[in-house]
Amino acid sequence: MKLGIVGLPNVGKSTLFNAITQAGAESANYPFCTIDPNIGVVSVPDKRLAVLAGIYGSERILPTAIEFCDIAGLVKGASKGEGLGNKFLSHIREVEAIVHVVRCFEDPNVVHVEGSIGPLRDIETINLELIFSDIEMLERRIQKTQKAAKSDKSLQNELALLERIQNALEDNKMARSLELTDDEAEFVKDLNLLTYKPVIYAANVAEDDLANDGATNENVAAVREHAAQEGAEVVVVCAQIEAEIAELEDEEKAAFLEDLGLSESGLDKLIRAGYKLLGLISFLTAGPKETRAWTIVNGSKAPQAAGRIHTDFEKGFIRAEVVAFEDLATSGSMAAAKEKGLVRVEGKEYVVHDGDVMLFRFNV
Ligand code: GDP
Known part of the structure; x- marks a missing residue:
């Protein structure tokens, strides 16, 4: 599973990504994962593994892993080629789901590119870039299909669906908000549209807002309301705290989380949300050599x-x-x-x- 981290500049993406690579799984154990400085591999926490390893006397435990890809550089105008924008957009096409970091913390020392905290405006800015990029791709696809449909009438349905998506995008709606039949959904999935990828909004809050999961932060409330309309998930994190947690050993980590009144780290919450969003489950194998978890689609x-x-x-x-x-x-x-x-x-x-x-x- 590969998740791409996006968001405006200065919202806390690199801080979160650095926490991820710090916490990172031993990459030698995951030969299938790409070696790339923009990719962080983390183990999926699974308490069952230690129990199984105990039963089998396994020499080692290999949790399953997911990859986070840091897609920095997505800014206003990216789809028009500004700031190497198109290159970044093409990276997003390769991920299975998007983690969209939204700044919900106030801090006069950290400049906001738009001059003020505004999670909904920020979400819209990024989403518009994704929409523009999809519209451009769809236009090419529609032209091709129109030509082919002249001699092949069976393509009419496909063409109608493509145009329906195009209309939705032009209304600033994400492709994933469309209601589709199973067949249509399968077709749309293959188009690999950015706005069809599942999204987790990571609301980056101040440390004080962590313990009650952002319940009293109005910015978080706005993100939650928006996500509900879009059918997206929200996870409340504090990137700075994640960076601190990532440096701790397991035991210290548990104590630190308890002090903060938390049962799990933001990173673990993100991993769980990703699993749920993508409909993933783990099965297990065990023996004297190793106990191991494997990710599959439910x-x-x-x-x-x-x-x-x-x-x-x-x-x-x-x-x-x-x-x-x-x-x-x-x-x-x-x-x-x-x-x-x-x-x-x-x-x-x-x-x-x-x-x-x-x-x-x-x-x-
Ligand atoms: P990026 O441009 O989105 O990658 O943002 P960075 O991760 O570089 O963060 C921008 C600035 O915000 C840095 O100075 C971070 O230390 C700061 N920052 C990131 N997360 C938090 C947070 O949770 N709270 C506060 N107060 N500052 C943060």
Whole structure:
């Protein structure tokens, strides 16, 4: 999973991104992740892993990871090529979801590009750039489809849908706010529009606003109201505090969070929101060597899950031995879980659940 961080200059993006890379997962463990200074890889926190590793006596624990991509430089006029804008916009096309950092903290020492705090205006400024970029892309697509539709009448529906999206964008609406049938949604997803990507608004607040989750901050309230209309998520963070948390060891971190009256860090909240927004779940594998979590899309079947580990596992999939994490944990061992009849043998059509502990049988 790759999330792109966007927002106006001076809202706290780099501070948050630096916290992410500080907290960063050991990149050697994640060879699939791109080595790029603008990409930070973080582990997805999962308390189940330590329990499983205990049961199996695993040598190491490998949490699943997500990537955050710092997309700085998105400013007013970006879609018109200002400030290398188009280059940044193309980076956003590569991410699965967007984290849009919005400044909700007052601080006379930190200049605001527009001279004052105004989360809704800021959101609109960035969203307009995304809209302009999509309109430009759609125009080219519509021209092509119009030509092709002259000899191929079956393209009329496609053309009508493209024009519907174009009209919505011209009304300053995000493509994701459109109501679409399943087929339409699939088609639109393939267009890779920036304004169709799921968004988490990260409301960057002052430390004092953290404990009550921004409940008394009117800027946060405005962001929440806007997000609700758009069908987007809001996570309240304090980038500066995140930067401090990222430097702490796990135990210190827990104590520090408790002092602040928090149960988890902003980064962990962002990761959870991203999982929820993208409909992701984790399944687990365990053995004496390692205990590991893997990310899949909710609704994936057993062979697809096996394919996350290795493509050969998907091709040669025969069956999977599955036990729910809770069942295994309360039984204390795989043998005990088997005795109680809690371990199932599942085939190709099995839909994997979050927290399934799986062992695959496959042909090579
Ligand atoms: P970017 O341009 O969006 O990447 O913003 P930066 O992360 O560079 O932050 C701009 C300035 O705001 C820096 O001086 C940060 O120290 C400051 N800043 C970032 N987050 C916070 C915050 O949560 N509270 C306060 N008071 N200042 C912050």
